[in-house]
Amino acid sequence: MSNTAPVKSTTPRILIVGGGYAGFYTAWKLEKHLRKGEAEVTIVDPLPYMTYQPFLPEVAAGSIEARHSVVALRRHLKKTTIVAAKVTGINHADKVATITPIAGEPYELEYDQIVVTAGAVSRTFPIPGIADNAIGLKTIEEAVAIRDRLMSNFDKASTLPPGPARDRLLTVVVVGGGFAGIEVFAELRSLASSLVSKYPQVTFEDTHFHLVEAMSRIMPEVSLKTSEWVLKSLAKRGAFVHLDTQLTSAVDGNVELSTGEVIPTDLIVWTAGVMANPTVVRGGDLPVEERGRIRTRADLRVGTEDEIVEGAWAAGDVSAVPDLTGGGVGGYCVPNAQHAVRQAKLLAKNLVAVLRGELPREYFHKNLGAVAGLGLYNGVFQSGNLALKGFIAWVAHRGYHGLAMPSWERKFRVVWGWWNNLWLGRDLVNLEAVQNPRYVFEEFAARPRPAAPAAEPEKKAVTEAPAQKVAASR
Known part of the structure; x- marks a missing residue:
């Protein structure tokens, strides 16, 4: 050896x-x-995948298939060890x-x-009820859960008479007025508007959307004039934006604002920082x-x-x-x-x-602009003093992110999904039950009968013990 x-x-x-x-x-x-x-x-x-986070608002709105907005590491990293x-x-x-x-x-x-x-x-703050009732928008799982929750709430609301319980189900609160918050807020408003036509029991006026922003404006990445246009666009679509307002409590889903207003809701989306x-x-x-x-x-x-x-x-x-x-x-x-x-x-x-013993270069990138989708066929684009709004900005939004999606395989899947939706409409399938996939199996699964209790041994006659004593004394 x-x-x-x-x-x-x-x-x-x-x-x-x-x-x-x-x-x-x-x-x-x-x-x-x-x-x-x-x-x-x-x-x-x-x-096992990379999430293309700019697509999360559209995933939450059902405009992009969830699997198409992530990139499988093992498929595209062929020379890298993945743990x-x-x-x-x-x-x-x-x-x-x-x-x-x-x-x-x-x-x-x-x-x-x-x-x-x-x-x-x-990044959250120690606000009562947030940790227990809110959901973020940083992962693909969160985006899917938001979509399915809203759709399930429509199903439930359609079976209830008008009243507080129904209003709570049809109310959405988004916290944070940055790009992520505004995009998911607008996309969910767009999704709800399309759902209304499928539920005769629910009207547009029955749905309530509120965005809470602590600052005096939204979307600091764009000009003030552009952000004001976004506010007007949201208002026309029946959405409420609360500026200079803080969320003080969300216990039991009752959103309390610093203005004193209380908004009961079943869906709170937190986008107020990372x-x-x-x-x-x-x-x-x-x-x-x-x-x-x-x-x-x-x-x-x-x-x-x-x-x-x-x-x-x-x-x-x-x-x-x-x-x-x-x-x-x-x-x-x-x-x-x-x-x-x-x-x-x-x-x-x-x-x-x-x-290789060479010198590295310094990172220098000047922001070329910002682009956001505000629901189907509506968006905003800002580059310097140039601002595009409405349909053309929405096209620019999809064009930019379609090209930015890594790998041609993923680009094709995303664009193909958009093309299908253009002709077939938004996919409104609700798969919230997938979060508890065994519920049907468990409900009807046969289980072994409980074992019968063991029979107790018969008690011997009371006279047996004294008789034995007599026999032993002989």
């Missing part, structure tokens, strides 16, 4: 934390830029990450380069800035302008990347898909450059 120790591989090991927008694009581009055998790439995420797990600890001093798989025990994984692209989660994934940020030793994001340089290496954390990279919503254009909030790039995908593409190039 040989006593020679196995030779450790010298191939650099790249660990990507998170398979969302930035993580997927980093791995995708690394596969194109790396030479054969130049590095080993591993991506860790508990979910279904969470990274629950990063010890960059020793270049070791703690991997907690979806099945099995946690283990440690060594790496040479780490790319943190763990994204963001909904925060960097705390599981990854707090579970590691990488530097973090005051807002809880990983401190990142303009070349997408972790660190500051004066100090570099060797072997560590970050991009997307989990990172605080300086905005060299000067237009970012607080001097940093805002957390959106536009920055995430562009940062990821540059990060892949920079990482390969560093592996």
Whole structure:
């Protein structure tokens, strides 16, 4: 037997934390830029797909099939090792990450380069009732649940007489007037309007839509004039926007506002902010800035302008990347898909450059504009002083995001779905029961009869004991 120790591989090991927008694009581009055998790439995420988050409002409205708005990691990352797990600890001093798989025990994984692209989660406040009654809009599962809840509520409301219980089912409250909030608010209003025609028991006036925004305006990404046009458009469609208003309670679904108004509802959608994934940020030793994001340089290496954390990279919503254009909030790039995908593409190039002893480039991207869908055939587009509204902006919205969807396979599925809906109409199938798929089977499944209780042994005659004593005394 040989006593020679196995030779450790010298191939650099790249660990990507998170398979969302930035993580997927980093791995995708690394596969194109790396030479054969130049590095080993591993991506860790508990979910087997990347979610194209700009499509979530349309998924919630039933305008896009849920599966078409996600990208399967294993289908499109052919040279990358994919691990279904969470990274629950990063010890960059020793270049070791703690991997907690979806099945099995946690283990440690060594790496040479780490790319943190763990994204963001909904940021909420300790408002009574929110944690128990609201739902966010950061995942495909949330978007599907919102769609199915609204459709189920129409089914229930159609069986009830007019009254408070019926009004609650037909009332929707969205919290947050940014792009995500306005888009899902408008899309759900559009969905409800199309549902009304299918329910003779429900009229348009029976449906109530409220958006709550703490600021004095909505959509800060567009001009004030454009945002005012959006408000007027929503008002014409029977939607109410509460500006300069805060939500103070949502206990039992009763939304209490700072104005004193109380809105009973069965559907509260929370879009009032995001925060960097705390599981990854707090579970590691990488530097973090005051807002809880990983401190990142303009070349997408972790660190500051004066100090570099060797072997560590970050991009997307989990990172605080300086905005060299000067237009970012607080001097940093805002957390959106536009920055995430562009940062990821540059990060892949920079990482390969560093592996080859070359210098990385700094990230510089000037926002070209903002586009939003406001329901079928209605949208808004802003680029500098140019503003488009209505149908042409809606076409621009779909055109931009159709092209931005990664891979031709996914582009085709999305566009084909839009084409079908154009001629066949919106798909109104409600699959809320899929969240409890065994209910029918359980209701009618035969079960073994309970075992009969064991019979108690017969009691012996009372006279038996004294007789035995007499016999024993003889």
